Amino acid sequence: MTRVYLDYAATTPTHPDVLTSMLPFFSKSFGNASSIYSYGQEARAAVATARASVASLIGAHEDEIVFTSGGTEADNAALKGVAFAQEQGHNHIITTTVEHHAVLESCRFLEKQGTAVTRLPVDGQGMVDPDEIRKAIAANTVLISVMHANNEVGTIQPISEIARIAKEAGAYMHTDAVQTAGHIPVDVNELGVDLLSMSAHKLYGPKGVGALYVRKGTKLSPLIHGGEQERKHRAGTENVPGIVGFGKAADLARIEAADETERLIRLRNALIAGVLEQISDSQINGHPSNRLPNNAHLSFDFVEGESMLLHLDMEGICASTGSACSSGSLEPSHVLLALGLSHQLAHGSLRFSLGKWSTDEDVARVLDTLPAIVTKLRAMSPLRGNLRRNEK
Numbered sequence: 001m002t003r004v005y006l007d008y009a010a011t012t013p014t015h016p017d018v019l020t021s022m023l024p025f026f027s028k029s030f031g032n033a034s035s036i037y038s039y040g041q042e043a044r045a046a047v048a049t050a051r052a053s054v055a056s057l058i059g060a061h062e063d064e065i066v067f068t069s070g071g072t073e074a075d076n077a078a079l080k081g082v083a084f085a086q087e088q089g090h091n092h093i094i095t096t097t098v099e100h101h102a103v104l105e106s107c108r109f110l111e112k113q114g115t116a117v118t119r120l121p122v123d124g125q126g127m128v129d130p131d132e133i134r135k136a137i138a139a140n141t142v143l144i145s146v147m148h149a150n151n152e153v154g155t156i157q158p159i160s161e162i163a164r165i166a167k168e169a170g171a172y173m174h175t176d177a178v179q180t181a182g183h184i185p186v187d188v189n190e191l192g193v194d195l196l197s198m199s200a201h202k203l204y205g206p207k208g209v210g211a212l213y214v215r216k217g218t219k220l221s222p223l224i225h226g227g228e229q230e231r232k233h234r235a236g237t238e239n240v241p242g243i244v245g246f247g248k249a250a251d252l253a254r255i256e257a258a259d260e261t262e263r264l265i266r267l268r269n270a271l272i273a274g275v276l277e278q279i280s281d282s283q284i285n286g287h288p289s290n291r292l293p294n295n296a297h298l299s300f301d302f303v304e305g306e307s308m309l310l311h312l313d314m315e316g317i318c319a320s321t322g323s324a325c326s327s328g329s330l331e332p333s334h335v336l337l338a339l340g341l342s343h344q345l346a347h348g349s350l351r352f353s354l355g356k357w358s359t360d361e362d363v364a365r366v367l368d369t370l371p372a373i374v375t376k377l378r379a380m381s382p383l384r385g386n387l388r389r390n391e392k
């Protein structure tokens, strides 16, 4: 049984060309990028090339890229970095209820240090209203952080509009672009952002490497101290193989992503249409058009998402209940609750996220197996009959 991988939003396989590009930096060119001798120079040159590649993917200048250990660190570095660079206790951050935990938990931490945090709600399709942002601005607002696209339901936010509001207010604008960079067009100047988070393993690069874009002139305290690397923004010997792989992945994305979009939308729409047609009491979540090309997030009445996942897994199909971080916990997703889903429906949700190696056959496999799984689980469900859809 061939495996059907439909969880590209959780992580992507490393592209074979990316892996090839990384290998010399584990062996032949193992030098420390800070050393004077030629091994070090090779590593240093490779890091510089990768920096240019990542910068060019998002329309940034090379000097504005800070390599990190991934998206989580980039989010932490942006939020804490701005807050720590301000006078303690006099800050205000505006964010939303649907952010990734890396942003939400950083905000919770900063709140304990005296930062005020406003968390704005979203509408039923996951969109934040820029007018609500405008109303939330205070004299001490230093940062607005709104994700570019949501990792669970795929909704794309009006970042450039929000960034204009931030600029008028003299606040910095951060966006978590981990789900969009390398997938849909991301340009820091078109978006108007000052800080932007990326992660290599979400765009066919290796795990454990990412970047924070920092617009020139942004006042930012470093998170990690102990060296002069990354222009003092991020101490520690560079993850040279990881950074080289990230650069290669960025180069490939620049060439390939646009061509992929239409194919993914076609596959994704076929998956959604097939599920909604064949499975009663099912719905699609997120925005109908302002959504990631590869995202299909669905809810089913009277079934547990975890049970569906296990049955799909037995058929060789990998999907997700939404976010890798909250699977295993019994709490329903904060994103789905923010969209107004009932606990019951939030628990009965599945995310299929497609990518480079997804095919028509993969979609057909889901449509061949999922309806029977749902029927079987519903027949056993104690929820069925007790709950009616209109009671949610």
Ligand SMILES: *Cc1c(COP(=O)(O)O)cnc(C)c1O
Residues within 6 Å of the ligand: 009, 010, 069, 070, 071, 072, 073, 075, 100, 102, 147, 149, 150, 151, 176, 178, 179, 199, 200, 201, 202, 208, 209, 210
């Ligand atoms: C995956 C993800 C992250 C975390 O990135 P890591 O590199 O895995 O730490 C942050 N934000 C979003 C939106 C993500 O999807």
